[in-house]
Amino acid sequence: MSELVLGISAFYHDSAAAVVSGGTPVAAAQEERFSRRRHDAAFPAQAVRHCLRAAGAELGDFTAVAYYEDSALKARRVLATYAGGAPWGLRAFQDSAPAWLTWKRDAPATVTRHLSALGAGRVPPVLVTRHHRSHAASAFYPSPYESAAVLCVDGVGEWDTTTLWHGRGERLTPLGGLSFPHSLGLLYSAFTYFCGFRVNSGEYKLMGLAPYGTPRYASLIRERLIDIKPDGSFRLDVRHFSFLRGRTMTGRSFEKLFGGPRRLPEGPLTEREFDLAASVQLVTEEVMLRLARTAAHRTGERRLCLAGGVALNCVANGRVAREGPFEEIWVQPAAGDAGGALGAALDTAHARGARRTHPAGGRDAMAGALLGPAYTDDEIQRFLERHGLPHTRLSPEAMAERVAAELAAGRIAGWFQGRMEYGPRALGARSILADARDPRTQSELNLRTKFRESFRPFAPAVLAEDAREYFELSQDSPYMLIVAPVAAGQRRPGGQEPATGLDLLRQTRSTIPAVTHVDHSARVQTVGRREHPAFHRLLTAFKRRTGCPVLVNTSFNVRGEPIVNTPQEAYTCFMRTRIDLLALGGFLLEKTEQPPWAEEDDWRAAIPLD
Known part of the structure; x- marks a missing residue:
């Protein structure tokens, strides 16, 4: 053994x-x-x-x-x-x-x-093991590369906030780094907090908000908050931050710099928040690109591995992949502390x-990051029969064809198959799926299924063999951690009235509008047959029926709730939301056939908002 x-x-x-x-x-x-x-x-x-x-x-x-650590x-x-x-x-x-x-x-x-x-x-x-060494090991050792540069960027571990490594064979050699309080992750979290989102939870919301704004504060951030050197090293002016003195990230100094108090959680979003998000996102991308170039220069490698919380910033990853010096990048799917x-x-x-x-x-x-629990069809059947839940048992092929037909008809499906994903992304094992061609899908999923903010974009899952036809990708993106532009051939000409802020949501930009963000970008998952046979089979069936190899893929949960793990949790989420059908292993459940669903208390009040 x-x-x-x-x-x-x-x-x-x-x-x-x-x-x-x-x-x-x-x-x-x-x-x-x-x-x-x-x-x-x-x-x-x-x-x-x-x-x-x-x-x-x-x-x-x-x-x-x-x-x-x-x-x-x-x-x-x-x-x-x-x-x-x-x-x-x-x-x-x-x-x-x-x-x-x-x-x-x-x-x-x-x-x-x-x-x-x-x-x-x-x-x-x-x-x-030291915190950043754990990140570096998670990035390099399971990567597909014999050797690579390794870059880890996060808030802070023990003292390290940014580290560069050289991975060769079974060896990881540290080459240098930056220490607390000079942290790109903490800079981003400060703006997350100032814009009214939760630290260590809402950073991805800030990233999704950025395309609605213009980076009019970027120069001010560079001048007053972060001194960036040509090699990507930097220093924060900590006088403007509060995280050294208590529980909050920002205080009066931020308010003076950016024209007033922070947005309160759940408060209305204004042009200021859009522009702050765009500005700190741009600065983050600039730092990551400079660090990537330094990593290539220091190691002589053509491939880069990434980990740490900032490596979950898939917009920055996309720029590093497209504009950086490396032929290919690989991001640990559980890039944060879970990894x-x-x-x-x-x-x-x-x-x-x-x-x-x-x-x-x-x-x-990484086995497609499918490292969590799985439930056999026998276990699922016992659950269904124990609760008297109407269902139909289907072969894998029949399941794919039936669900593809329902998705093509505009219905929303819960998809619960095989082992649960490790990391923050749903990759086709615990997913909610919908038709990416329907311009109504984005608002329907956000407001009536996920119960979350209307501005948040959805990600596409695309057959790996068709990805380049739909997205400007130079490599596969199996873990949904690279943002890429939608391919020019899929974009639709303008002609709409000029719009700003959330009004941009009303415009149709491509043949797959439900997954095309307002800047014509998408957070892409490329789906291969080997790692995801059931999901690949479904996408293939959908393409055969519609000509389109792309589906909306979002996590099987509602706002504030972890992704579902068990059949019971999947069924509960199915019944609480506007999901129309549930593919639970080899069993298909129709919402209209289920017993009436009732709960004594308001379940949404019991789930803390993220």
Whole structure:
């Protein structure tokens, strides 16, 4: 049996667990999918149990547990930050210091206690990997490249905020980096907060908001907030930020710079927010492009691997892919802190002699990021029969044809197939699907199905073999982490009245308007037959019926809720929303045939807004 290593990330946000066998990812999941608490920071007990089941092992079968960061070093940074900001931030210090002086400071001992409480066997030694090394390992080791430059950019780990590495074979060599408080991730989070969105949750909303605005504040940001050097290194002017002194990201200095107080959460969006989003997005892209060029110069590599929370900025990734010096880029699908669990396990496995064999085949080792739980048709049938839910059992081919026909007729489908995705994106295992050709789809999904803000764009899933016909892509994008322009041949000529802000939503820009953002871009997922046979079969059937190989693919959840994990959660979401039909494994459920759905309380009030 190959050596097993369990990786864990916990106690900040997006806790997760992962198992590596002989250097290959076997299972991984975020705790939020089990606890149903978005971005859950608690010890990932349920995710660990999933990983043990998937590996067919107990804790005593593992050679090591790898924790994703050095908690003692992080505690010193946190406490030093509070001391440096005194007397401001005293209340925040009083609230958080007890944890950082005790159980958070000694995470290995805390992890050992939690693992022991699972009753799953003898707990192996808990080893520590530095935060950015975990990110770098998650980016390089499962990538399809024999060697590559590796760039990790996030808010902050222990002290690091940006690091450059050189990956070759089984080795990862650090080449340099930047330290707290100079952080591109924290800069972006400051604007996320100032625009009324939640930090560590709403950054992707800010990215989606940017195309509605113009970057009229970009020069001010460069002049007053961030000094960017030609090599991509930078320094923040921390006098304008509040994160060194307490719980908030910005204060009066930001208000003076940008013409008034921050937008309150759920408040109306104005041109200022559109333009602030556009401005910080542009500056972020500029920094990432300069860092990418430095990475190429320092390593001499033609391929780049990315991880860290900023690597989830798929607009910046798209620019790096199109305009940067690399022939190809690869982004870890769980690029944020959840991916640290996998990275720590991989780094430990390779330190103990694991070998990378998959690059010889030209494919990555992530199994399409389908590393979460799966439910057999027998398990699903027992669930359906136990609750008396009307259903039809179909063959895989018949399922694809039937769902394709319903989607072509303008209906919305829930798609629950195989193992759950690892990372923030739904990739065709836990997805809500719709026709990308229908201009009404975007508003229908946002307002009546997902119950979320109207400005937010949707992503296309496209057959990999047809992607270049619809999008200006120079490479595959299997994890929905590259934004690309819609191909010129799919765009529709203008002629509409000039519009700004949210009025831009009313304009049809392409043959696939539901996934074409207001700047003619799209966050693309290319779907291959090998990694996603059921989803590829459905897209093929839809193309055969309509001539179009593209569907809207959005996560199977509503706003504020984690992506569904179980058949029960999928059915509940199906019945609460405007989803018309549910493909649950080999079973098809029609909304009109289901028993009346009633809940005593308002379920939306019970789900915190993200």
